[in-house]
Amino acid sequence: MVSNKTIERLIIYKFILQKEIGNGTFIFSHKLAELTNFSPSQVRRDLMAVGYTGNQKNGYNIKELIECIKKFLDQPVPLNIVLVGVGNLGKALLRYYSALRPDYSIVACFDTDESKIGNFIHYSKCYTLADMPDVIKEKEARCGIITVPVDAAQKTADLLIDAGVTGIINFAPLRIKVPDTIYIEHIDLSAIVEKVAYFSR
Amino acid sequence: MVSNKTIERLIIYKFILQKEIGNGTFIFSHKLAELTNFSPSQVRRDLMAVGYTGNQKNGYNIKELIECIKKFLDQPVPLNIVLVGVGNLGKALLRYYSALRPDYSIVACFDTDESKIGNFIHYSKCYTLADMPDVIKEKEARCGIITVPVDAAQKTADLLIDAGVTGIINFAPLRIKVPDTIYIEHIDLSAIVEKVAYFSR
DNA sequence: GCCTGTGAAGCTATTCACAGCT
C-alpha cells in the first residue's frame, strides 16, 4: 500500500520529468529532488514504491521512469468529470480543465439557474440537477467537482454519490461528510489564505 | 511551536464555530469533531495548543473559543494580497476573494497584457510588473497569489519576494523555489484531479 | 455518567547512513 503523500509526489515527478525529456536521457535522484524541492532520499523511497529501479552509473532513465509512474497510477484515460455550480469559480475551472484535454474532460456541468440549462460552457453542456443520475451514468463520470454555495454543498455531494461518483473535489468551505468508500479532497480557498497569513509573518 | 496541520484545523474550527453561534452557548469536543470530521481527541489536542480550556460540564464556550482562536492566529486584519496573472483563474480568484471582504483584500493585481493595465477588476487595479515594488510597498501587501503561466511562475515569485512579499499561493504547476523565510503553498489543480482519479477507483 | 486535559502509546512519514555496484 502506497501512501497518499507518495502518490502526490509521484504525480509531480511525472509532470516534472515530462519537461526534462529534452535535457538528457537519464536523471539522478538528487537532480529530481532539486527540481521538485523534495529530498534525494525521499525521491528514492518514492521510486521504490513504483518498483522502478535505476542504475548506479546514470541514475534513472527518464522515459522509462515516466512510463513506469504512469503505469503505476494506472489512469484509465480519459477521466470523466462533472462539475456542479457554474458560478465564477465553476466557470474558471471549466475553462482551466478544458485546456488540459484530453487527459481530463469535464463532460457535463450542473446548475439550478434555469437560464444556464442547455448552454455549453467551455465544451460542457449544462444540465439541471434532476438530470444528474442519467448524465453521470451515461457519460461514465467518476469524479465530481463541487463549486456550489456552502449551504448546498452537502446536498450536492449526496446527489453526486447517489449518481455513482466515487471521487469529489470540494471547493465549498465546509467539511462534507462522505462514506469511506468515497475519496474527497477539500480545497478551501479562504482557509488557504488564512494559513498563508499565519505562516508568512 | 504549533504544527502546520494544527493551524489548518484551527482555521476550520473558527469557521465552523461561527456558524454554530446560533445553536447554543457551549459545544462539546465530540460535537465539534462531528462537524469537522476530525476525532474528538484531535479537537482537544488542538485546543490545548491555543491554550483555551473548557469545562467538564458544558464543554467549550463557543464565543470565547472563537475569540481565543482568533487571538492565537493573530491576524492583523485586513491581510493585503496582490495577485499576478489576470487570466481566467486569476479573474475568478479576484472575484472570489472580493466577496470575502473585508477580512482579506486583494489590493492590486498585475499582468503583462497592456490592454488590462489601469483597469479595475473586481475592485483591484491592474498594474504592470514594473510597478510591483512600489505598489506592494505602498499597499503593505504581505501575500502574493501566482496565477501566471507555468513558464513565468518562478520569475514572478522572485519579483514578489524582492518586492517584500513573505507568503505566496502558487497555482502554477511547478514547485517554485523560495528562501526558507518565505512561506509558500502550492495548489496544483491538475495534480489534484490526478490524485482524486487515483484514489477514487 | 460523561465530560476535559494529557501522558503514553501507536502509527506514519522522512531522513540517515551505509552496503553494494559501476
Added chain:
DNA sequence: AGCTGTGAATAGCTTCACAGGC
C-alpha cells in the same frame, strides 16, 4: 568517487486510555 536501494533511526502526527472534575 559517486550513485542507488534500503534497514534502521528519527521526527511528526494521531489516537488511546484514564485521572480528575462536574
